[in-house]
Amino acid sequence: MHSEPAAIQIRRFARRNFLGASVAMAGMSAAGQTLAQPVAEQVTPRVKGPRIWLDMDQTDLDDAFDMFKAAPNLPQITRRYASNSEAVRSRLGEPRRFAYGPTAIEALDVYTTKAANAPINVFLHGGAFSMGLAKYYAFPAELFVRAGAHLVVPDFARPQDLDGSIVPLADQVRHAVAWVYRNAKSFGGDPDRIFVCGHSSGGELAGNVLTTDWRKDFDLPADLVKGGLCCSATFDLKGFRLSAASAKFRITDEMEQALSTRRHIDKLSAPLIVAFGSRETAFFQSQAREFAADVQAAGKPVQLLVAEGYNHFEVIETLANPYGLLGRAVLEQMKLNRA
Numbered sequence: 470m471h472s473e474p475a476a477i478q479i480r481r482f483a484r485r486n487f488l489g490a491s492v493a494m495a496g497m498s499a500a501g502q503t504l505a506q507p508v509a510e511q512v513t514p515r516v517k518g519p520r521i522w523l524d525m526d527q528t529d530l531d532d533a534f535d536m537f538k539a540a541p542n543l544p545q546i547t548r549r550y551a552s553n554s555e556a557v558r559s560r561l562g563e564p565r566r567f568a569y570g571p572t573a574i575e576a577l578d579v580y581t582t583k584a585a586n587a588p589i590n591v592f593l594h595g596g597a598f599s600m601g602l603a604k605y606y607a608f609p610a611e612l613f614v615r616a617g618a619h620l621v622v623p624d625f626a627r628p629q630d631l632d633g634s635i636v637p638l639a640d641q642v643r644h645a646v647a648w649v650y651r652n653a654k655s656f657g658g659d660p661d662r663i664f665v666c667g668h669s670s671g672g673e674l675a676g677n678v679l680t681t682d683w684r685k686d687f688d689l690p691a692d693l694v695k696g697g698l699c700c701s702a703t704f705d706l707k708g709f710r711l712s713a714a715s716a717k718f719r720i721t722d723e724m725e726q727a728l729s730t731r732r733h734i735d736k737l738s739a740p741l742i743v744a745f746g747s748r749e750t751a752f753f754q755s756q757a758r759e760f761a762a763d764v765q766a767a768g769k770p771v772q773l774l775v776a777e778g779y780n781h782f783e784v785i786e787t788l789a790n791p792y793g794l795l796g797r798a799v800l801e802q803m804k805l806n807r808a
Contacts, residue, residue, distance in 0.1 A: 522711050525752070533752030534714035536597075540748075540780040547605075547782070553789070554607035561614055564607070565656060569623065569648035570641060577623040577645055578603045579656050580610035584617040588662035588803050589653060591621045591646055593678070595669025595701070595785070597714065598635055599627045609666075609788040612796050616805040619658050621649055625674075633719035635706075639677040639728055646678055646694065647687045664803055665697045666795075668785040672702025676730030680737055691738065696802045698742040700788075700795065701753055701781050704731040704760040708752065731760050740770040742798050746779030753781060774798060 518526040525533070537543055558564070564578035590613055594606040603622040613620040623645040625638050646665065653660040667675025679697045683689040703709050706725045710718075726732060741764060745757040757773065764771040776784045776794045787793030791800060800806045 522708050525708070527711075529752075530708055530712040531714070533750045534597075534709065534712045536781060539750050540782050542780075543782055546786075549786070550608060551605045553786075554605055557607045557611045561610060564610075564622075567648070567652070569645045572626070574624050574626050575641055575644070576603075577621050577648070578607070580607065580614055580620040580622075581656055582614045582617050582619055585657055586659045587618050587657060588664065588805070589619045589621060589649060589658045590664045590666055590799065590803065591623065591649060591678075592788075593623065593642055593665065593667035593671035593674045595667075595671045598638060598670040599629055599717070608786070609796070612789050612791055612800070616791065616800055616803075618803060618805060619656065621645075628718050633717065634724065635718060635720065635728060636724055639674060642674050643678055643681050643686070646681075647683075647689060650689055650693055661695075662803070663694055664799070665694055666700070666788065666799060667698070667702065668700045668788075669702060669781065672699040673704065673706075673728070673730060675699050676702060676704060677728055679739055679741065680730055680733040682736060694739050696740045696742075698744065698788075698795065698799055698802070699730070699760075700744040700785055701746065701749060701757075702730075703753065703756050705729045705756070708756075731763060734764055734767050734769070737764065737767075737769055740772075740802065742772045742774060742795075742802060744774040744776065744784065744795060744798075746776040746781060746784035748778060748780040749784075750781070772798070 515528070518528065521527050521530055532538060540546070561580055564580045566576055566578055568576045592606060592609060594601045594603070603624045606622050610620045623642060625641040625645070628635055628638065631637055646663065649658070649663060650660045653663070665675050665678050667673070675697055676699050679694055682691075683693045684691045706720060706729045709715055710720045710725055743757050743761040743764070745754055761771050761773040774794055776787060779787070785795065788795040788799065790796045797806065
């Protein structure tokens with residue numbers, strides 16, 4: 470278990486059941502009696518193979534990205550993303566759809582608030598860089614719209630439809646954010662209050678956005694992005710590149726260097742929230758802790774949030790709740806939290 474950096478503000482959020490009791494009480498009966506617990510089986514420690522990266526062997530790395538092993542309820546959660554997104558659209562109406570680039574996939578959904586000159590949050594969805602569509606990630610929109618902010622959810626290419634490279638994805642989401650800045654006023658947004666959120670592989674893409682040299686690459690203000698959330702992300706692509714999960718991608722040394730957020734902390738200028746669930750794999754937990762520690766050591770503002778009892782896919786659902794771990798934190802970051 471990794472120790473938590475003392476200098477980083479750490480907040481923990483415990484999952485609660487319908488009675489409001491902590492999940493730690495799940496083993497108690499209604500009468501308050503402790504229920505019998507099964508005796509844990511003795512497990513023979515696995516003999517590790519050669520170290521591949523850090524203290525991990527090949528099995529460790531492959532297991533780190535085995536999402537079905539880490540979250541057996543993954544199919545139910547992704548169906549919940551879709552059904553909750555459909556329900557949000559039924560209440561808010563269909564989003565406005567804009568093209569931000571030349572190809573069909575380079576388009577984004579904008580869920581608009583009624584407030585004038587409102588702040589904007591750009592949400593980059595996960596899916597191992599290769600799955601998911603913006604329409605399935607509308608579920609956080611209502612939180613932002615009701616709080617007086619616009620939510621933008623871009624679509625972007627899948628590496629398997631290109632040459633296996635992740636680089637076009639990073640380029641596309643940067644162009645999406647640049648489009649939002651240049652066109653914010655057309656949908657009632659404030660170009661000087663743009664924030665970004667990302668989950669899983671989208672968290673890595675959010676890190677790429679947050680470390681973009683906007684003045685050099687886009688001739689836009691250096692502080693274009695005013696704050697960000699990176700949730701359940703890997704911040705150094707080395708581990709991912711060496712795992713079985715990367716087999717369908719083409720990642721060179723140059724790509725690994727360019728897209729590993731942890732190697733570009735010097736370019737980070739906006740306040741950052743880093744978050745993960747306590748039921749994620751040890752790899753993702755350590756990635757978040759160590760990245761947050763590096764950001765703090767560089768003298769930059771960072772907040773580390775731990776969602777107790779949540780797995781890799783459940784934690785982002787708290788972004789849709791103003792009292793959830795991520796929803797509350799992002800509203801505070803955007804200065805939209807109200808008593």
